[in-house]
Each structure stands twice: as structure tokens, then as C-alpha cells.
Amino acid sequence: MQKVFKSCDKLDQKCYESYITEDILMEHAAMGMEKYIRTHFAPGNSVLIVAGPGNNGADGITLARLLYHDYEVKLHLPYGIKSLMPKLQLKRANALGIEETEELEDADVIVDALFGAGLNRLLDDLSIQLIHKMNSFKGHKIACDIPTGVAEDGTLMPLAFNADTTLTMGAYKEALYLDESKDVIGKVERINLGMSSQLYEGESDTFVLEPEDMKLPTRDKEATHKGTFGHAAIFTGEKEGAGIIAGTAATRFGAGLTTLVIHEKIMAPPYLMHATTVPDNASALAIGMGLGGHFEEEFLQKYVINSHLPIVLDADALSSMLLLSIIEQRDREIVLTPHPKEFVLLWMILTGEVLKVSEVQAKRFEMVRMFNHKYPHVTLLLKGANTLIMQEENLYINPLGCTKLSKGGSGDVLSGLIVSLLAQGYPAIDAAIHGSLALAIAAQNYQGASYAMLATDLIDEVAKLELC
Ligand SMILES: NC(=O)C1=CN([C@@H]2O[C@H](COP(=O)(O)OP(=O)(O)OC[C@H]3O[C@@H](n4cnc5c(N)ncnc54)[C@H](O)[C@@H]3O)[C@@H](O)[C@H]2O)[C@@H](O)CC1
Structure with missing residues (x-):
């Protein structure tokens, strides 16, 4: 960097x-x-x-x-x-x-x-x-x-x-x-x-990331089992596809176990488990992708707010006053992954200030620093053509994203990659940096047309990163 x-x-x-x-x-x-x-x-x-x-x-x-x-x-x-x-x-x-x-x-x-x-x-x-x-x-x-x-x-x-x-x-x-x-x-x-x-x-205290900075999850010991690599629990809501994409990415990126937490029975791929509550041995949570109003407040209070497990808040979670209350928890590993429109919503909830997306875009560095000033312990990842990641006064720029990523599902993959690293025990800032780099480099490696990449193609590229 x-x-x-x-x-x-x-x-x-x-x-x-x-x-x-x-x-x-x-x-x-x-x-x-x-x-x-x-x-x-x-x-x-x-x-x-x-x-x-x-x-x-x-x-x-x-x-x-x-x-x-x-x-x-x-x-x-x-x-x-x-x-x-x-x-x-x-x-x-x-x-x-x-x-x-x-x-x-x-x-x-x-x-x-x-x-x-x-x-x-x-x-x-x-x-x-x-x-x-x-x-x-x-x-x-x-x-x-x-x-x-x-x-x-x-x-x-x-x-x-x-x-x-x-x-x-x-x-x-x-x-x-x-x-x-x-x-x-x-x-x-x-x-x-x-x-x-x-x-x-x-x-x-500001850095631009380079491809060489990417660290992939390590599997350098032989005497291991699935429990060694954590258990990612992904809340899956109204749009269950988002949870499945995130879960697939989490599994591909090394989580030993991945469970989709959902009230209803769904047709999940065989490598994903699903359950109606968070498994006891879960080591990290992700919530927000395709969430809608699937879960009642009491359930969220019990399994998300009170859990204190490392967590990724994405998409719909970023406009939920209840879920955003998590960022007050100073002893928790927390990653927020808004795109600019979601940042507008979360900023309004946190400060009462109403911004336009164009204002956030025009002063991305300033907005990220203002958020960090209030919540230095939270890792904020502001998505964009150049993604900004900040925690504890250090700001990292990931300029490696490309237009292939401008498609529904890319954000779900990112949440999956980050929760996977959290589940494996990486600190929030490392999970955000390396998840974001893996996403961007995997997209660059995709050989199809710039407009053609599916979330599943992206996950396939993530699976090949170690071999590059
Ligand atoms: N200071 C140094 O020691 C170094 C400076 N370097 C170069 O110097 C550049 C900065 O030089 P300057 O500070 O002289 O600035 P610039 O050369 O970028 O421009 C300054 C001049 O442009 C005029 N100007 C500004 N906006 C204008 C506009 N919209 N329409 C018309 N005129 C306009 C100003 O009145 C001033 O005369 C750097 O970008 C870099 O390329 C490099 O040589 C490296 C070392």
C-alpha cells in the first residue's frame, strides 16, 4: 500500500x-x-x-x-x-x-x-x-x-x-x-x-491499496477440522437469493460452516445449512442483504443486538434504527458496507442530517472521516468506484474495482467474503480490506464480457485467487 x-x-x-x-x-x-x-x-x-x-x-x-x-x-x-x-x-x-x-x-x-x-x-x-x-x-x-x-x-x-x-x-x-x-x-x-x-x-493516515496487499485466508496447518475455520450465520430475508449468494461466497472464502438463518424452509444449495435461529457455535453474523421485514424486533434483539458476535451490516440493515444501534457497542467487531444511497439513509438516522447522494459522492473522504470521528471503533466500507474503508483514524482506498461489479449480487458477495473472514477470526478492519480486495481482483480476473459477470462467476473467481 x-x-x-x-x-x-x-x-x-x-x-x-x-x-x-x-x-x-x-x-x-x-x-x-x-x-x-x-x-x-x-x-x-x-x-x-x-x-x-x-x-x-x-x-x-x-x-x-x-x-x-x-x-x-x-x-x-x-x-x-x-x-x-x-x-x-x-x-x-x-x-x-x-x-x-x-x-x-x-x-x-x-x-x-x-x-x-x-x-x-x-x-x-x-x-x-x-x-x-x-x-x-x-x-x-x-x-x-x-x-x-x-x-x-x-x-x-x-x-x-x-x-x-x-x-x-x-x-x-x-x-x-x-x-x-x-x-x-x-x-x-x-x-x-x-x-x-x-x-x-x-x-x-491515508493509504491506497495495491493488489499485493491482498491476504487470502490461510490454511497452513493440517491438523484442523471444520470448526477451526468458524461458522458464519447469514440472516436471509425476503429476497432469499441475496442470502444464498452471500452464503456461497462465505463458504468459498473459507468459512468452515455457513448457516442461512431464516424463518421459512428454503431450497438452499447442499453446502449451506439453514436454521430458524442462530446456531450456538456461530462465530460471526451478517445481516441486511435482501432482508426486508422478515424478522420481528424481538428476534433481532435476541439474536443480533444481544449476541455481541462480530457482524457485517449491509443493505436493509443500514436503514434500520434497531440494527444500527449496534454501532454503539464499542467492544464488538462491526463492519458497515453501505453504497452511497445507503450511506445517505444511515447518516440521516444517526445525525438527522439529510444529504443527497451527489453530496456524499462529492465529499466521500470527508463523509467517511466524519462518520469515523463519531464511531472510530466501527469499520466503515463506503462502496464506490474507489471503495473507502476506515477504522481508528486509518483510511484505506481500494481503487481496484471495475465496472464488471456494477450488478446486483456483487454487494452480497462482498458481505459474504467479509463475514467469512470475521467467522475465521480476522479483525474487522482486515476482513473489510481483504474481502474488498478479493472482490475487486476476482472481478478483474473474470474473462467474460464486461457486462456479463454473474455473482456466481465472481465467486468462482474468488475460488481461484490463491492460484493466480
Ligand atoms: N512546488 C514544487 O516544488 C513542485 C511543483 N510541481 C508542479 O507544479 C504544479 C503546481 O504549480 P502551481 O502551484 O504553479 O500551479 P499550476 O501550475 O497548476 O497553476 C497555477 C497558475 O494557474 C493559474 N490558474 C489557476 N486556475 C486557473 C484557471 N481556471 N484558469 C486560468 N488560470 C488559472 C493561477 O493563477 C496560476 O498562475 C504541480 O501540479 C506540479 O505539476 C512539480 O514540478 C514538482 C515540484
Whole structure:
């Protein structure tokens, strides 16, 4: 996992105090982009660099110098040059013979160095025209630091540069991981600015997860039996399919036993048990998926609220005042897995504040932190294109989800994976992180069409993760 920061200003300041000047940082920023281009494009290819008036533009001008002669470099400066660093970089570039181009033509590589971290107001007409044009080009699109149109606080403007790759300077920033900007950021790579990234970064309590972080349930001992791996009890309500999907996922992910708790007799697959109450040896619970109003309050009070077993609250449980009262229990392992619409409901119940889904989406990090401030002991997993997971002040971003997951049943699989890990004895935060990673990586591994994946396909992919 990698550290993530709200802004790099303080990190840059720390460098200056160590005599690592702006000029050094900038040279390395440009060298990082140069390396990326030289790795992916042979000399002779054309590179269009659109450079703005500030230091983001200066990164672009520096890149022009580094590539000039080996590549067909076209440098466009639509706003002229305003500050010290771009002036210095342009002098150096001009001295080598680089001239500005007035024409904006397609190239093999298009570099957006118009505005980076300094974007502080809406784009004007000139920028809008430029970005429309750059987006229409066929060349490989690289954003320097952050695409123009994505502000440092993560706000996505009505138009943004549509990057294939964002080469971000020094450290990963939160703005790169808001759901709304996922489609314009493309792949993200970090560029080191003349020192180890660990020295540049310092401390952070926010992290972006990587595939290598995924830990699968371990079965490294031979002298075991089904009881060794816990017993997941999944409350199955009006839509019994949701419980069956979650139960199948829980079993596939290693739970020794899985029971669907339901009042009625159902046709469950043979590997799932079902019962009308929670089995005595249950080691974790999951409730909410397809629940409806299946269980009476007295039953829920006895088997869910008073049980104190580790628990996943999902879907309908997140709009139940009774079930949400669980989050006051500070001695319990609790995972909440809302999607943004469910978060709106739970937030209203917990605080009385009525939010729109769009407001939650626009400030996902802030909302998760506000929830965490009230309930630090609860693991909150806010679903989305970039899932956010937080407990005890540490926030983890899982950016590995993909559009194949946008289908009914994916959330039930996730609840099943998490309750499975809880049943096997993993702490709530680990269960949420590794369940979420397993879900996302399994979806990536699915080989069918992007629109075709069923919850059962996803569970089959989970079953193969250890072999990958
Ligand atoms: N500070 C440093 O030491 C480093 C900075 N680097 C680069 O510097 C960038 C930040 O540079 P700056 O702080 O100069 O900011 P930018 O270059 O992103 O933009 C600042 C300039 O754009 C103008 N501006 C902002 N929004 C505008 C809008 N909507 N329309 C028109 N003009 C607008 C501002 O008035 C200012 O002149 C980073 O994104 C990164 O690319 C890198 O070189 C790494 C090191």
C-alpha cells in the first residue's frame, strides 16, 4: 500500500528546508515523465505538450527540453508564461532551439501540463476549447501531476482532460481517488522527485491499496477440522437469493460452516445449512442483504443486538434504527458496507442530517472521516468506484474495482467474503480490506464480457485467487 496526501505543499516545503530546491524537484518531475515516454514510445514519435502559466506548465516545458531532438516535440503555451520557474525553463528550452508552436495538432503523445495542483477556479473559455481539442486527439494522453479540470480538493469541473495515464508528482493525492474523477484520471503512476518517496512523504493516515496487499485466508496447518475455520450465520430475508449468494461466497472464502438463518424452509444449495435461529457455535453474523421485514424486533434483539458476535451490516440493515444501534457497542467487531444511497439513509438516522447522494459522492473522504470521528471503533466500507474503508483514524482506498461489479449480487458477495473472514477470526478492519480486495481482483480476473459477470462467476473467481 502507498501513502496518500491531501496536498503536497507541506512535503515540497520540507524539501526546500533540506536544500532540495524547486528546480531540483521540477527536473525530476520532468525526468519521470521523460522516462515514461521513452519507455512506451520510440524516438521519432511526436509529443504535443500544452503548458500553462505556472509550475505545472514549467514541468511541461522542462519535459520538452528533455525530449527535444530525439522526439518531434511541439510545445504550446496558450497563456504565455507568468512566474519565475516557467520563465527559467523556457529560457533553457529556447537556448536549445525549441520554439513554441501556435498550432494544436494531434500527436502520438499528448501531455496536459496546463494546470495542476494550482487550479483554483473554473476553467475559462480558452482552456475549455483547448481541452475539448486535446480530448478529441487520438494520441496517448498523459496528465502531468493531475488532469486539468480536477481540482486539488477533488472537485471535478464540468470538463476535464481525459488522461490515459496520470503521472503524479512526489506522492499520491486524494483528488486522484474520488469516484467522479476515476474516468478522467486513467492509470496512476507516481514520480519520485529526486529522493526516495518515503523520505519525501513522511507520515500519513491515508493509504491506497495495491493488489499485493491482498491476504487470502490461510490454511497452513493440517491438523484442523471444520470448526477451526468458524461458522458464519447469514440472516436471509425476503429476497432469499441475496442470502444464498452471500452464503456461497462465505463458504468459498473459507468459512468452515455457513448457516442461512431464516424463518421459512428454503431450497438452499447442499453446502449451506439453514436454521430458524442462530446456531450456538456461530462465530460471526451478517445481516441486511435482501432482508426486508422478515424478522420481528424481538428476534433481532435476541439474536443480533444481544449476541455481541462480530457482524457485517449491509443493505436493509443500514436503514434500520434497531440494527444500527449496534454501532454503539464499542467492544464488538462491526463492519458497515453501505453504497452511497445507503450511506445517505444511515447518516440521516444517526445525525438527522439529510444529504443527497451527489453530496456524499462529492465529499466521500470527508463523509467517511466524519462518520469515523463519531464511531472510530466501527469499520466503515463506503462502496464506490474507489471503495473507502476506515477504522481508528486509518483510511484505506481500494481503487481496484471495475465496472464488471456494477450488478446486483456483487454487494452480497462482498458481505459474504467479509463475514467469512470475521467467522475465521480476522479483525474487522482486515476482513473489510481483504474481502474488498478479493472482490475487486476476482472481478478483474473474470474473462467474460464486461457486462456479463454473474455473482456466481465472481465467486468462482474468488475460488481461484490463491492460484493466480
Ligand atoms: N512546488 C514544487 O516544488 C513542485 C511543483 N510541481 C508542479 O507544479 C504544479 C503546481 O504549480 P502551481 O502551484 O504553479 O500551479 P499550476 O501550475 O497548476 O497553476 C497555477 C497558475 O494557474 C493559474 N490558474 C489557476 N486556475 C486557473 C484557471 N481556471 N484558469 C486560468 N488560470 C488559472 C493561477 O493563477 C496560476 O498562475 C504541480 O501540479 C506540479 O505539476 C512539480 O514540478 C514538482 C515540484
